[in-house]
Amino acid sequence: MEFRPRNYSAEEQSHAVTRVRADDHPLSAAPSSALHLQVAVVDHGNSDFFDPLRSSDDDGAVSRDVLLEVDNVSSVGLSSEASMQNSAKEWTSFNRILMQKFPVAKMISVSSMSSAIIKGGKMYEKASTSTHLEELEDPQKVAEDGAKLITRNEYVSRLHELKDEIIRAWRASDRVTTLKLSIKVARLLMDTTVLQFYPTLFVLATDIMDTLGDMVWERIKWKAEFAEDGARIYSLPENFQASDIYSDAKETCYNWFCKIGAIRELLPRIYLELAILPCWRFLTDRPEESFQHMVMMTRGLADPLASAYCRLYMAHCIEKFPTRDKGYLVKCVNDIKNLLSWVVSVKETANGNIIDNKRLLVSLMEPTIEFITKCIFKDVTQKQVGNILVELELGRNEVELFGNFPCVSIVLHHLLKELPIEVVSSSAVEILHVIECSNDYSFDQCLNYRLLGFRLCESKSQTDILNTVADKIIQVVTQYDSLDEYLKVVDAFLDIIFQNQMDNHLSTVLEGISKRACNKGPTEDELGSLQSILVKLLSYYDGLQEILALNHFLEILDVMYGSSRSIVNMHILNMATRTACIDGPTTIQLLFEISQALHDDMDFLNVKDDDNQPAHLISRFVCMVDYGAEIERHLTFLVECRGAFGSITGLKETLIHSSNCLAIKSLKNGSKHLGFVKSCIAFCEVTLPSISVPIRQLNLYLETAEVALLAGLVSHSDGLINSALSCLQGLDLMDGSRMPIDVDGIVSSIRKLCGLLVMVPGNPEQGATYFAKNILSLIDLQSWMKPKVRTKIFCAIVSLTATLSQNKLPYHGKVLGNDHLFFGDSSYSNELTLLAKYVVQNLVDAIQQEPSSAARGSLALEACNCIATSFIASEEISPICTKLLETAKSCLSHNDRYLQSTVKFMDRHWPSSSIAAAV
Incomplete structure (x- = not known):
C-alpha cells in the first residue's frame, strides 16, 4: 500500500477557473448587461407553480386591479x-x-326601592325627604338607616332569576306577569345607594330590558305576518312601512305603549318605553319623532347618576334606528353636561368627603359620555360636525368653531377623542383655548392637552399651526410643578417637536424633565411616561453620539429604575449595536454600565423580545467593541465582561471569539506581541470549560488551537486538541437524555480537526499519528457512532494520513511541519502506512454494516473515491476499490450519476486496473 504523491500547487492551477474581466457588474442595472441577465426557465407545463419574480407586468396590473376592487368593496357602507x-x-x-371598570365589594346595601331583590324579611324604609346630596355626604349612614345588606353574588343571581321568570311567563303567554316583573327590574335602576355597583346593575337590568323589547318586537311582527291559526299571510320586508302592518298587530303594539305609559314611576316608564322603542316602526313611518319625547322625559330625572345612565340606554336604543339625525344624542350630551356642571360646582375648599364622593360620581358618569359621544360622531359628514359643535355650544356657527367657550372638562375630553382628525388639525389653536377655559376637577386638564397632542400626530398639520400649538404647550407645561403632569403632556407632543425639528423646544423639555425628576425621583406612574419619552428620543436619532450630546439626557437616565430603566437600556444598546463598531473609552464604559444594569435585572434578562432580547444585545455589544491599537485594554475589557456577565451562556462564546480575533490581530503586527497572544490563549483556556454545550465547546477548542498553531505555541495547541478530544468522549452522556446529538455537526468538527492536524507537528515520544489514533479510539466507545458516521470519520483519517505522507504539505502553521521534521524518515512513513491500512480495512467493514441500501451504496462510492485519490493503484488497493464499486452497483441504480462519475474517474486515473471492466 503506497500513498499517491501530490503536487498541490500544480493541482490548484490546473483546476482553477480561468478568470475573464467583465465589462459590467453582474448586478448592475445597466442596459448593456440587461440582456445577459435574462434566464430562460421552462415550466414544463406545470401550471400549479407561480413564480412572482417571473410574473409579467400584465399580471401585476391585474393584481393591482383586483386590489383596487377589494378596496372599493370594503369602502362601501x-x-x-x-x-x-x-x-x-x-x-x-x-x-x-x-362591569370590569367598577368592581364592588362582596357585600352591598339594598334600599327599599330594591324590594324585588330580597324575598321576605323586614325592609327599612328610607325617609322620603332624603336627597341624593345626603347620600353623597354620608352614604354609609343612609345605607344603615334605609337599607339592608346582601352579597353581590346574591344580587346578581336574583337578577338572573328574574330574567328567567320573565321569559317563562312570556312563553306561557302571561303578558301581565311579564310586564310586572319587568317593571320591578326597571325600578331597581332607581336605587343609587351603592354608587360603584350601579354600572353592574345597569348592565344586568338593561339586558333584561333588551330581552323584553326583543320579545315584544317578535310578537308584534308575528301578528303582522301570521294569522291566529299560524298560517303566514304576509312577509314583512326589511324596510317595511307602517301601512304594511295589519290593524290587529297595530292594536297590540299600541296597547303595549299604553300599558307602559301608565306606569307611575318615571324612571321605569322611560326604560320600558325605550326597550320597545323600535316597535314605533309598526305604528308610524317616522318613528324617530318619538325621540324628542323620550329626551324631554329624561329631563325629569333628578338623580345625576340614574339620569346619565338612562340617557346611555337611550343612545343604545336610538342606535337601532337607521337615522342620521344626531340632534337627539347631542341633547343628551348637553343635558349630562348641565348635570355635571351642578356636580362640579362644589368648590375644592368644601368638605373633603363631598369632594371625594363627587369625584366618584363623575367617574361613574364618564362611560355614559364616552358611549354617547362615539354614537354622535359615527359616520358623520363634515357639515354635520359643524352643526354638532354649534349645538354643543362650542362654536358661534359652522365657520367659527371652538371659540372661547368653556366646557366641562370630561365632556370636552371625549368630544376631542371622537372628533374627525381634519377638524382637530385645522382647529388645533382654537381647541387649545377651549381646553384652557375648561378647567375643573371632573377631568385633569393636562390629559386634555395630552389627548390633543396625540390626535395631532394622527395626520400632517400645517407647520404654522403646529408651531403655534407647540409654543403654547411649552408655556403651559412650564407652569406645572408636578412631574407627572409635565411628562404626560410632553410625551404627547414630543413627536411633533421631532418631526418639525423644534430643537429649542426639545432642549427646554429635557431641562424641565431634569429639573423636576432630579429634585424628587419619579414614581412608578411617572416612570411609564418617562420611558415613553426616552424611547421616542432614541428612535428619532440615528446615532448614539447624538443622544449623548444632548444636555440632561444622562441625568434623566440616572433617575430611572426598574423595568422602565431596563427597557430604555435595551433601546440604547439596540441603537449602539446598529453601527459598524463601538469605539471610544467613554462610550464603551457607558454601554458597559448599561449592560451591567440590564444583566443585573434578572427578571428582565429572562424575557425575550423577538431578536432583541437583552442577552443577545449584550453579546452583540461585546462583540462590536473596538479599542483600536489598544489591544491590551481590549483584552482587559473581555476579562471584565466575563466577570460581569457570567450568567449569559452565549456571551462566553462571544468572549472566546473576540479573544481569538485579538490574538490574530496581534500576530499581523509581528512576533513582538507573542506575549499578548499567550495571554489571549490563556484567557480562552480558562473560559472554555464553562461552555455548557459540548459541540460548541469542541468547535471553540479547535478554533483556539488553530490560533495557537498560527502563533507557534505548540504546547498550547496540543493541550487544546486533547481537550477537544475529551469533549468528544463526553458527548455520549447526552445521548437519549437531555438533548439530541447533532451527529452531522460532530462529523464536520472531526473533519475540521483532521484538517488542523495537518499543521500539528508530530510528537517524537507519542508518535506522529497520536491524535489520529485517539480519534479512532473514540469510534468504538461512542454509542452514536453508527456505520455512516464511522465511514465518514475513517475517510477523513485516510485523507489525513495521505496528506501527511507528502514531501510538501498543502499548508503550514508558524512551526515546522511534519514534511520538514520527518523528511526521509522511513519509520514515519511506515507509521502512516500501518495506520492507513488499519483504517481502510475498518472502513470497508463499516460500509457493509450500514442497514440502508441506498446509504450503503453512497458510502461505498465515497470510500472508493477517497481511497483512489489517496493511494497508488496496486494489487492490495485495487480489490478493495473493486469490492466497493460492486457494493455501490448492487445498491444503486445503474443510471446513478455518482456511480457513473466514479467509474469514469477510475477509468481515467487507474487505466491499468480492471475495476471499470468489472463494474
Missing part, C-alpha cells in the same frame, strides 16, 4: 342589518368593560 349587528357587538363589549 354596511347594510342596515350589518350595521345593527356591529352596534350590538359594540354594546356587548362596552357592557363587559363597564
